Amino acid sequence: MAKKRYPETKILSKNFDKENSWTFDVARENGAYTMFEKALKEMTPDQVIEEVKTSRLRGRGGAGFPTGVKWSFVPKDVDKPKYLALNADESEPGTFKDRWLMELDPHMVLEGCLICAYATGLSTIYIYVRGEYPLSQERLWGAIREAEEKGFLGENIQGSGFSCNAYVHTGAGAYICGEETGLLESLEGKRGHPRIKPPFPAVEGAFGCPTVINNVETLAHVPWIIEHGGEAFAKQGIAPDPDNPRSNGSTGTKLFGVSGDIKTPGCWEFEFGITVKELLYDYAGGPLDGREIKAVIPGGLSMPVLTADELDVPMGFDDLVKVGSGLGTACAIVMDDTCCMVEASENIAHFFADESCGQCTPCREGCHWMEKIFKKFNANQGTRSDLDLLEGLFVNIEGRTICALADAAVWPLRSIIRKFRHEFVAKMTPEEQAAEKEAQAEKARETAGVS
Amino acid sequence: MPTIKINGRDLEYEPGETVIQVAHRNGIDVAHYCYHPSMSPEGNCRICMVEVEGWPKPVVSCKQLCGENMAVQTESELAQSARAGTMEMLLVNHPLDCPICDQAGECHLQEYSYELGHGESRSTTPKTHLPKNVPFGEEIVYDAERCIKCTLCVRFCNEITKTGELAMANRSDNEQVVMTSKGEFTTNYSMNIVDLCPVGALTSRDFRFKSRLWFMDFTPSLCTGCARGCNVTIGGRGGRFMRMEPRENQDVNQWWMCDPGRLGYGHVNSETRLATPAVRDANGQWQPATFEQAIVAASAALKDARESHDVLLDGGATLEELEAARALASAMGGQARFAAATGDDADEFLIVNEKGANAKGAEMLGLERQADAAPAAVLVVERDGNVPAALRDGAGAVVAFVTDATNVPDSVRVAFPYGSWAERSGLLVNVDGRVQELRAARQVGPGNLSPAFALMEELTGELDGNHVPRDRGELVAAVKNEKAFAEVAFPAGVAAGQTVGAGS
Numbered sequence: 001m002a003k004k005r006y007p008e009t010k011i012l013s014k015n016f017d018k019e020n021s022w023t024f025d026v027a028r029e030n031g032a033y034t035m036f037e038k039a040l041k042e043m044t045p046d047q048v049i050e051e052v053k054t055s056r057l058r059g060r061g062g063a064g065f066p067t068g069v070k071w072s073f074v075p076k077d078v079d080k081p082k083y084l085a086l087n088a089d090e091s092e093p094g095t096f097k098d099r100w101l102m103e104l105d106p107h108m109v110l111e112g113c114l115i116c117a118y119a120t121g122l123s124t125i126y127i128y129v130r131g132e133y134p135l136s137q138e139r140l141w142g143a144i145r146e147a148e149e150k151g152f153l154g155e156n157i158q159g160s161g162f163s164c165n166a167y168v169h170t171g172a173g174a175y176i177c178g179e180e181t182g183l184l185e186s187l188e189g190k191r192g193h194p195r196i197k198p199p200f201p202a203v204e205g206a207f208g209c210p211t212v213i214n215n216v217e218t219l220a221h222v223p224w225i226i227e228h229g230g231e232a233f234a235k236q237g238i239a240p241d242p243d244n245p246r247s248n249g250s251t252g253t254k255l256f257g258v259s260g261d262i263k264t265p266g267c268w269e270f271e272f273g274i275t276v277k278e279l280l281y282d283y284a285g286g287p288l289d290g291r292e293i294k295a296v297i298p299g300g301l302s303m304p305v306l307t308a309d310e311l312d313v314p315m316g317f318d319d320l321v322k323v324g325s326g327l328g329t330a331c332a333i334v335m336d337d338t339c340c341m342v343e344a345s346e347n348i349a350h351f352f353a354d355e356s357c358g359q360c361t362p363c364r365e366g367c368h369w370m371e372k373i374f375k376k377f378n379a380n381q382g383t384r385s386d387l388d389l390l391e392g393l394f395v396n397i398e399g400r401t402i403c404a405l406a407d408a409a410v411w412p413l414r415s416i417i418r419k420f421r422h423e424f425v426a427k428m429t430p431e432e433q434a435a436e437k438e439a440q441a442e443k444a445r446e447t448a449g450v451s
Numbered sequence: 452m453p454t455i456k457i458n459g460r461d462l463e464y465e466p467g468e469t470v471i472q473v474a475h476r477n478g479i480d481v482a483h484y485c486y487h488p489s490m491s492p493e494g495n496c497r498i499c500m501v502e503v504e505g506w507p508k509p510v511v512s513c514k515q516l517c518g519e520n521m522a523v524q525t526e527s528e529l530a531q532s533a534r535a536g537t538m539e540m541l542l543v544n545h546p547l548d549c550p551i552c553d554q555a556g557e558c559h560l561q562e563y564s565y566e567l568g569h570g571e572s573r574s575t576t577p578k579t580h581l582p583k584n585v586p587f588g589e590e591i592v593y594d595a596e597r598c599i600k601c602t603l604c605v606r607f608c609n610e611i612t613k614t615g616e617l618a619m620a621n622r623s624d625n626e627q628v629v630m631t632s633k634g635e636f637t638t639n640y641s642m643n644i645v646d647l648c649p650v651g652a653l654t655s656r657d658f659r660f661k662s663r664l665w666f667m668d669f670t671p672s673l674c675t676g677c678a679r680g681c682n683v684t685i686g687g688r689g690g691r692f693m694r695m696e697p698r699e700n701q702d703v704n705q706w707w708m709c710d711p712g713r714l715g716y717g718h719v720n721s722e723t724r725l726a727t728p729a730v731r732d733a734n735g736q737w738q739p740a741t742f743e744q745a746i747v748a749a750s751a752a753l754k755d756a757r758e759s760h761d762v763l764l765d766g767g768a769t770l771e772e773l774e775a776a777r778a779l780a781s782a783m784g785g786q787a788r789f790a791a792a793t794g795d796d797a798d799e800f801l802i803v804n805e806k807g808a809n810a811k812g813a814e815m816l817g818l819e820r821q822a823d824a825a826p827a828a829v830l831v832v833e834r835d836g837n838v839p840a841a842l843r844d845g846a847g848a849v850v851a852f853v854t855d856a857t858n859v860p861d862s863v864r865v866a867f868p869y870g871s872w873a874e875r876s877g878l879l880v881n882v883d884g885r886v887q888e889l890r891a892a893r894q895v896g897p898g899n900l901s902p903a904f905a906l907m908e909e910l911t912g913e914l915d916g917n918h919v920p921r922d923r924g925e926l927v928a929a930v931k932n933e934k935a936f937a938e939v940a941f942p943a944g945v946a947a948g949q950t951v952g953a954g955s
Contacts (some may be wrong), residue, residue: 142625174622191619196494358600358619358626359495367539368624386667389573396536399508400497 005282006274009236009253011023011224011292012217013269016104022139024146026109033152035223036114040160043226048119052222054230056240056251059096061087061178061215062300062328064317066248071212073202074120080209082122085201086113088129088136088216089171089178092300093341095331098216100267102129102136106143107221110166112150112219113227117164120212125166128183130278131173140168175355179403182357193359194403214451221252237272238316250316250327257331258284259325261291261339267331270315277311280334291336295420299328301348302408304415305335324415341420342427345413346374352409363406366397370413384432387424390417456522470512470523471499481525482534482563484649485601486513490610490704496601498541498563500533501525509533535567535940541730542568544579544624546596554651557663560599580634587617587628588636590656590710591645595627598652604644611707612638612800628652639709639802646696646706646861654896657714658694662686663776667693668893673879674769675808675834675872676712677794679801683708687895692719692873694892703881709802717853718834719871725856726897729866737866742901749865750913752849753783759826760784764818766791766807766837768903769877769889771926773809773816776831782915783828788821789813792836803882807837808872812880815935828838831903832858833871850910852903870900877904878941879929888942 014028015021039048053068057119086109090098101109113125113288129137144166147153155163176182181195184206205211225233227340233252250272256279257267258429263285270279276298280286287293298315299334303326306313313319317327335344349371356367370393373386390413398410417424425436452463457474464473469492474481492513500509504522509529524530542564549555581595605617605628614637620629645655656660667686674681674695681704686693695716697708728745729737740748760783762776768789776787791807807813815819824845831852832838844860852869853859859866874896877889908920921929930936 176622196511353623356623358622358624359493361495361497361537361540361599364600364626365543365624368579369540369543369574369576376576383575386575389575392573395532396540400500400533400536402494 008280009271011253012220021104032107038109039115040314043121055225055233056248060217071120074210079332083206083211084125085213086127091175091178092329094259094333095300095329106139108220109355110143112222115222123164127168130171140247176357196402260334261336272316273314287336294337295335297333299330303413341423342377345416349374360401362397362400382428453519455517461486464517470515471684490606490649497537502527502529538567543574552651553654553659559649576683588785590836592654594652603647612640614638642710643707670892672890674712677803678805678882680887682707686891692716719873723856725868731864752864756828759828761827762787763827764789764831765833766810770812770930771877771904774926779907779911782911788819790821790838809879852949886941
């Protein structure tokens with residue numbers, strides 16, 4: 001009997017298939033802004049925050065920080081303005097889930113922003129959209145204008161006394177501006193150089209004022225949480241590990257994307273729990289004909305790779321960490337047997353070297369250094385000591401910088417050189433290959449001798 | 452006060468202080484490049500990383516605020532490996548051109564490389580190349596390959612001068628400093644970035660390729676370009692003034708000095724410096740003389756002088772010289788005056804309009820300021836700016852103390868070589884009334900100069916049989932006894948009978 005397909009759950013994506021889903025009228029027919037109205041009229045800001053905390057909603061941008069907790073860090077009584085910076089920079093390679101939301105349901109995104117604004121007592125929303133997303137920008141601006149016309153943005157919204165305005169800010173195409181403090185610098189008109197935390201943005205963010213920074217998909221979840229309650233949301237997906245008091249589980253639904261060497265790339269919404277394998281084979285159509293999947297990065301580019309044998313793992317925050325990887329943006333990049341992992345490594349290193357903002361020494365100098373070493377392998381000039389050197393560089397780069405870009409560069413590369421060492425050996429000089437063979441044989445003899 | 456533990460020592464801190472501040476204040480050395488106490492910390496160079504016990508990652512001590520119960524280790528295995536790792540990264544694309552780099556010898560990259568660096572490079576791949584020999588304004592040259600992107604220069608222009616001429620451009624190891632303005636600095640303080648630069652990326656066009664540092668002699672002294680009295684270090688070699696850099700004094704110039712002051716030493720290295728005393732013979736021709744011969748000739752000339760019995764001094768003359776000049780004038784029956792230039796370039800930072808480095812001191816001693824030409828028997832001139840040709844030649848003086856032979860008026864019969872400010876020791880009172888010590892810089896100037904105050908004291912003795920020439924300490928004591936100086940603090944070490952910082 002054929003295994004039952006893991007079901008789709010369309011909450012965020014409920015309007016994706018509807019004609020003109022991005023217009024106010026279609027969105028309103030499907031309930032847009034009713035939960036914002038509910039929050040405004042029936043709930044206190046604290047109740048909204050409590051509901052989001054109960055839902056265990058975790059940030060969908062990659063770091064997975066509990067959203068309700070983040071909101072509760074925003075100081076209540078300050079004389080400064082407070083801001084929401086919606087992180088719509090979506091610059092992680094292979095990731096396109098936020099684009100779908102912004103293009104196909106911008107009013108849901110805006111409604112989530114407004115509920116967040118109400119809950120944290122702020123009145124200005126900046127939507128920082130990456131420069132390469134012109135349609136997202138257009139549709140968000142359109143949604144803002146429509147919402148203003150219909151009285152869901154602006155002064156004294158729906159007679160509630162609550163006022164809020166929203167603006168789209170266009171990025172200029174730098175990966176680092178998706179890092180939340182780099183985003184803030186860019187929003188302020190400066191170079192996208194991440195800031196050292198603390199102070200955290202909730203206390204001192206944009207223009208020195210308290211700022212909430214959330215991912216697009218994160219806030220798009222909020223209307224549903226208000227409608228059905230945090231408990232209902234928390235029941236979806238993967239419950240927290242009862243043995244681990246610090247576990248937050250992976251509750252609710254999530255947009256999962258697949259790209260790369262795969263038959264039908266795309267984006268689907270599921271409750272957390274679908275395995276990588278189910279996602280790739282049951283929805284993304286499996287490998288191209290006559291090919292085999294070799295490696296998968298489960299979320300964007302910044303996570304360690306999984307080999308073909310490691311795909312039976314649920315796409316969840318903690319579950320992927322347990323197998324040495326991470327959920328990241330939950331948009332998987334697939335590499336099949338035609339993909340050379342050494343070339344892939346050079347490509348990955350090139351990306352991070354190119355996107356390193358240049359601020360911290362280890363990342364500025366180290367990312368390009370790694371790229372040069374991979375280049376050397378691809379020119380069949382690599383040596384065993386180059387692999388040792390890479391391991392040494394990983395130590396000197398990871399955790400030694402202001403932001404996580406350097407970590408994000410190290411994680412996939414380290415996993416690749418460990419899991420696919422043989423591909424690197426195959427690109428070494430003949431002498432080095434012989435030496436490696438000898439070393440492996442020696443190791444085998446030792447192991448045999450010991451046992 | 453709360454305390455933090457650094458390397459096992461309990462150290463007090465003010466809330467808001469960073470780990471590096473407390474460490475440095477307590478004599479614990481923490482390597483740093485991008486940190487400077489005058490500017491906001493950036494935490495970008497990553498060399499100041501230390502371990503906080505119980506924390507998973509090393510932290511940058513320049514940005515890490517102190518906290519109660521924090522235990523910091525600056526020399527633990529983690530801290531050392533973090534620093535060594537950063538050093539390796541800093542050097543991987545660095546050209547390692549120390550043999551031709553002006554910074555060699557005072558380079559922090561060398562300093563920490565010596566301490567933390569790998570003996571052998573692990574790099575087997577080509578270096579990334581970046582622009583070299585890039586002019587930043589007229590006085591500064593930038594080398595992006597040597598640059599470690601600490602952004603101190605950028606922050607200086609943003610935070611100290613607030614003129615914003617520099618910015619970082621490009622990303623990754625292509626990052627470099629660029630000029631945002633049209634290739635010109637609008638600030639008069641641009642060259643401070645050369646001093647700030649911890650490596651050889653920013654060099655002074657004036658000094659580059661002139662001398663290896665270790666062949667130079669350095670003397671702490673003062674700038675006399677205006678009456679601010681910025682504290683400086685003068686570097687000399689073989690009689691040449693090589694360069695001048697600011698020396699920290701929080702009460703006067705913090706860490707900085709202006710470009711005009713820094714470059715205002717042209718007259719010190721003049722080819723026409725007067726190096727020995729000279730006396731006009733019966734035919735009016737100049738003949739070199741010993742100091743003894745010159746003193747005899749000068750006292751004779753002064754005894755003959757009829758037109759004036761006054762002494763006109765350069766506004767940069769020291770308190771000791773002014774005191775000696777007062778005695779000399781008094782022995783002749785005249786008075787001592789001074790002349791000093793006044794500019795219109797004062798800013799809200801360091802430059803003041805008063806150009807007489809000791810004009811304040813002269814006024815406190817009761818000397819009159821002379822603006823127009825007036826007769827004087829003795830002239831003391833270092834800077835044309837202070838004593839312009841009209842005053843100098845209009846005095847009709849018979850004895851002159853001059854720095855440059857071209858500054859001797861026709862009326863003069865005896866000329867004494869007068870040290871530039873870089874070769875003289877003495878006290879100056881700056882515009883705020885602070886008494887500071889000028890020290891003769893080693894290896895600068897023609898050498899063998901007798902101090903002008905001593906020569907004047909001898910002349911006074913020749914003219915007034917009752918006058919016993921005073922030494923420097925006695926002159927200082929006499930100044931201290933003046934009413935105007937009753938409440939004034941004098942620098943330590945300048946006591947009676949003590950000659951400080953004599954040139955060699």
